[in-house]
Amino acid sequence: MLEIKVPQLGVNDQSAKVVEWLVSDRGTVVQGQTICVLETTKVAFDLVAERSGLLIRIVDAGDDVSIGQVIGLIGNKLDQLLMRQDQLYSEITTHTEILATDRARELAGELGVDLMLLDMPNVIVREQDVLDFHTKILAMPVNVIQSYELVIYGAGRGGLNILETERWRVNCFVDDSHKTEFAGFPVYHSSKLPEIYERGGRNIFFAIANGQKRIILMDQLTTAGWNVVTLIHPESYIAKSVTIGVGNNIKAGAVIDSNTVIGDCCIIDNNVTIPHDNKIGNGVHLAPGVTLGSSVVIGDYAVIGIGSSVATGIKIGAGAIIGVGAGVVNDVPDGAFIDGVPARETGKHKEIKKE
Amino acid sequence: MKYVESIRQALGELLTEDEQIYLLGEDILDPYGGAFGVTRGLSSKFPDRVLTTPISEAGIVGVATGMAMLGARPIVEIMFGDFITLIADQLVNSASKFSWIYNEQVTVPLVIRTPMGGYRGYGPTHSQTLESIFLTIPGIEIVAPSHYHNPGAMLRNCVLESEWPVLFVENKSLYPLELEKPSLTNEDGVSYIQLVDGRPNVTIVAYGGMVDLAVKAAKELLLQHEIVVAVVAPSVIKPMPHLLCVTKAALILEETTSYFGWGALVGYDLERRGIKTTRMVANMMPVPASRQLEEHMLPRIKDIVENLEWMLNA
Numbered sequence: 001m002l003e004i005k006v007p008q009l010g011v012n013d014q015s016a017k018v019v020e021w022l023v024s025d026r027g028t029v030v031q032g033q034t035i036c037v038l039e040t041t042k043v044a045f046d047l048v049a050e051r052s053g054l055l056i057r058i059v060d061a062g063d064d065v066s067i068g069q070v071i072g073l074i075g076n077k078l079d080q081l082l083m084r085q086d087q088l089y090s091e092i093t094t095h096t097e098i099l100a101t102d103r104a105r106e107l108a109g110e111l112g113v114d115l116m117l118l119d120m121p122n123v124i125v126r127e128q129d130v131l132d133f134h135t136k137i138l139a140m141p142v143n144v145i146q147s148y149e150l151v152i153y154g155a156g157r158g159g160l161n162i163l164e165t166e167r168w169r170v171n172c173f174v175d176d177s178h179k180t181e182f183a184g185f186p187v188y189h190s191s192k193l194p195e196i197y198e199r200g201g202r203n204i205f206f207a208i209a210n211g212q213k214r215i216i217l218m219d220q221l222t223t224a225g226w227n228v229v230t231l232i233h234p235e236s237y238i239a240k241s242v243t244i245g246v247g248n249n250i251k252a253g254a255v256i257d258s259n260t261v262i263g264d265c266c267i268i269d270n271n272v273t274i275p276h277d278n279k280i281g282n283g284v285h286l287a288p289g290v291t292l293g294s295s296v297v298i299g300d301y302a303v304i305g306i307g308s309s310v311a312t313g314i315k316i317g318a319g320a321i322i323g324v325g326a327g328v329v330n331d332v333p334d335g336a337f338i339d340g341v342p343a344r345e346t347g348k349h350k351e352i353k354k355e
Numbered sequence: 356m357k358y359v360e361s362i363r364q365a366l367g368e369l370l371t372e373d374e375q376i377y378l379l380g381e382d383i384l385d386p387y388g389g390a391f392g393v394t395r396g397l398s399s400k401f402p403d404r405v406l407t408t409p410i411s412e413a414g415i416v417g418v419a420t421g422m423a424m425l426g427a428r429p430i431v432e433i434m435f436g437d438f439i440t441l442i443a444d445q446l447v448n449s450a451s452k453f454s455w456i457y458n459e460q461v462t463v464p465l466v467i468r469t470p471m472g473g474y475r476g477y478g479p480t481h482s483q484t485l486e487s488i489f490l491t492i493p494g495i496e497i498v499a500p501s502h503y504h505n506p507g508a509m510l511r512n513c514v515l516e517s518e519w520p521v522l523f524v525e526n527k528s529l530y531p532l533e534l535e536k537p538s539l540t541n542e543d544g545v546s547y548i549q550l551v552d553g554r555p556n557v558t559i560v561a562y563g564g565m566v567d568l569a570v571k572a573a574k575e576l577l578l579q580h581e582i583v584v585a586v587v588a589p590s591v592i593k594p595m596p597h598l599l600c601v602t603k604a605a606l607i608l609e610e611t612t613s614y615f616g617w618g619a620l621v622g623y624d625l626e627r628r629g630i631k632t633t634r635m636v637a638n639m640m641p642v643p644a645s646r647q648l649e650e651h652m653l654p655r656i657k658d659i660v661e662n663l664e665w666m667l668n669a
Contacts, residue, residue: 015531064531101581124551124577 001075001084002051006065009040016040018063018071025057029074036072038065049074056081058088100125107131113138117191119176137178137189145171145200150229153190153217155182158207161251167231168203172196193221203227206247206265211283211301214265218247228265236268245282263300281318299334308343358502359530362393362468365507366430369514370401376514377422378405379415380432390434391470391530412441416467420450423465428514436471436524437483450520451494465520466513471499472526472564472610473653479641482649484563484609486524487616490593497593499524501566503537503546504590524592526564526610537588543596548586550577555585557663558605558630560598560621562589565608565654572659579660582667592617598624604631604666608654612637633666635659 006016019037023029029049038045049055056073065071070088075081098115099122100108107130108115118125118133145151150168152159155175160183163170172186173179174196179187188196204226206214218228228247232238236254244250245264253271256262260274263282268274270288278292281300286292289307296310299318308326310316317334327341337347356364369376378394384407388395398405408415412433419429433439439446450463473482489495496519500506506525513521537546548566549555550573559569566588573584587598587605598621605625607618614636622632638652 099578101578103581124574126551126577126581 001073001077001080002053003070003084004035004047004050004072004074006038006067006069006071007045007047008067009038009043009045015064015066016045018059018061018065019044020061021057023055025055026078027055029053029055036061054078054081056085058085098125099123100130101127103127104130114191117189119178133178136180138191140180140186140188140192142188142192142195142199143172143186145196145202147200147202149201149203151196151201151204152207153204154207155179155187156207158209158249159183162205162207162231162249165231165233167233168205168229171201174204194224197225201226203229205229205231205249209285211265211267211285211303214247215283215300218265222246239276287324356534357530358506358525358532358534359391359393361505361507361534362510362525363395363397365510366394366397367400369430369511370397370404373428373515374404375427376404377419377427377429378432379408379419379429380406381408381410381415381434383407383432389432391527393468393525393530394432412438413445416442416445416450416465419465419467420445420453420463423450423463424453424461428464429466430510430514431465431467433467433469435477435481436469436485437480439467439469439485439488439522442467443488446489446495446520446522447492451492454518455494462518463520464514464518466510466517466523467520468510468523468525470525470527470530472528473637473642473649474528474564476644476646476649478644482642484611484637486522486592487611487613489522490616494519495593496521496591497524498522498544498590499526499563499592500544500590501526501546501561501563501588502529502532503535503548503566503570503586503588504540504544505534509544509590524563528564528567532567544590545596545598546588546590547599548573548588549583550574551583553583555583555602557582557667558585558587558600558602559608559659559663560587560589560600560605560618560625561608562592562617563610565610568654568656568659569608572656572663575656575660576663580664582663584663595620595624600625600628600630602630604633606659606662606666607632607634608659609634609636610653612639614639631666633662635662 016038019039021036023035029035031049031052033049034046035049036047038047051074053074053076059071073081100115104125104127107127111134113130113134149171153174155173173182174190175187176190206217208214230246230248232250233252235252236250238256239258241258242256242260244262247265250268251270254268256274258276260278262280266284268286272286273291275294277295279297281298283301284298285303287306290304292310293312295313297315302316302320304322305324308322310328314328316332319335320332321337323339326339326343328343332338336345339346383389383394384398415431419431422429450465454462471484486497500509537548539547561569569586576582576584589596607621609618618634625632635654643649643652
């Protein structure tokens with residue numbers, strides 16, 4: 001595999017711009033063929049392939065690149081090339097280095113505070129920020145939790161909704177933010193979950209919008225001994241032959257009929273109608289008023305927008321996002337954006353990693 | 356949005372909105388679009404009003420002065436700021452004085468855009484920061500926005516609102532930078548920049564390309580010592596706006612080679628208010644063509660950091 005690097009085009013230039021690619025991504029190139037045009041302040045330069053093979057692009061037309069940066073790959077084995085492409089992509093995008101002063105890092109080291117937990121992107125973390133986080137949040141004492149009490153992960157509107165249903169006696173909240181109090185309950189930082197377990201916490205529910213995150217947490221915490229509960233509103237109807245996993249939220253007005261199987265950590269919102277013989281995956285969100293036909297299959301992490309209708313027997317792929325009021329009459333591929341009546345694909349997003 | 360894109364967009368909008376707006380300059384036509392690509396795309400859309408000129412800076416400004424007197428609003432691009440010496444007579448003895456000489460029967464709303472600054476290895480005659488030579492000439496305004504301002508909006512304002520010739524200085528090293536939001540900008544176009552909240556320990560006063568170095572030095576000081584630096588960045592150089600400084604000490608940073616000039620006035624003003632000032636300018640010599648020597652001659656971030664450390668310890 002050959003890595004195509006930006007050459008030193010002029011003595012004075014530290015960077016260049018990619019004007020255009022002359023070969024499509026994953027296209028075949030021949031040694032000596034011009035593959036793209038680079039430009040500096042004074043010069044436009046044709047970049048030539050030094051060997052033949054398949055070309056993989058790392059950057060796009062219009063991007064600014066530095067001298068020496070890898071902008072493409074030429075090779076023969078597609079899977080090898082794609083792996084290297086992934087690596088290079090993540091090098092470009094993970095500029096999530098934490099900006100912290102030397103003193104802040106020193107104190108964090110001394111106190112054993114992981115700077116990532118401070119969750120302050122784009123802000124330079126100072127010593128006082130570390131101290132505050134440590135004394136006010138990490139060192140917060142955890143109250144005893146009874147075996148019949150519930151811990152809610154997510155100190156937001158979802159959490160308030162659960163409080164109101166009064167299905168469980170809530171002891172406390174857990175959150176990733178720096179909140180210490182919510183709705184009259186203490187909020188513990190999520191890094192304190194082991195300590196909360198020590199103090200008796202066993203039952204937990206995730207009031208979190210992101211389905212993938214719910215599933216990841218469910219896996220982690222179930223392994224650690226937690227009981228991830230499913231909430232079922234008394235004013236929902238669930239037929240006897242229905243199977244429901246853990247961590248689900250079945251809200252008021254929801255109807256789930258015979259032989260339907262629901263996975264883990266789904267949100268079945270108000271007045272969602274799921275007739276017989278449906279199969280819903282993990283981490284799915286069916287927004288209020290969604291109506292499915294029978295024998296519909298919905299893949300993991302799919303989101304179906306308010307009031308959409310899905311015809312009988314339709315298969316909806318993993319990670320698909322269906323807009324408001326859509327009329328889905330055809331199968332939906334993984335990761336597609338779908339809208340309208342009859343619903344059509346309006347876009348696609350990246351591969352959802354299936355854990 | 357990048358600095359250069361902001362300027363380009365403003366030029367496009369001006370050409371669309373006002374038939375009296377003309378662009379004049381060397382090599383500004385498509386597909387080249389100017390030495391720094393600022394005017395790219397404009398001559399294709401406005402072939403009658405984006406004009407390429409012979410290589411005579413004095414001629415360009417002379418023609419533009421005449422156009423302005425007859426009611427047009429020409430925007431001249433001088434390819435490198437080092438060439439403003441060639442326009443000096445037209446600007447000093449004609450454009451800036453005609454309104455006064457002809458007893459306000461004419462105005463000369465002329466905007467001259469030019470890139471100044473070094474750090475690119477372009478050599479002694481393509482890297483200077485020369486706007487200070489016009490500081491003592493009445494009838495000329497000098498504007499030098501940084502990336503912590505809105506250069507497009509400022510250009511628009513200068514073209515449409517100013518009745519006097521304006522020297523609009525763009526620093527070359529700012530062209531590819533993304534525009535940033537300062538903590539505060541007041542109506543005089545002075546931006547105040549702090550990387551963190553809290554009372555600053557020291558101030559840097561800088562304009563144009565030096566604002567980038569000032570902010571980088573401020574970041575170094577914050578990361579290494581938790582010292583909070585306030586960067587005061589005016590965009591209008593002449594006339595001089597009021598600069599707010601809440602610290603007891605200030606560093607005045609310029610890319611120009613002269614201890615005379617703008618920084619001296621800022622220093623005089625701050626010292627009278629009881630603020631202790633230190634000045635940093637480039638070394639008094641031509642800008643070397645060799646990158647290594649150029650680096651030593653122009654202000655460096657590490658020198659700024661050292662100066663500030665010294666100022667705070669003294």
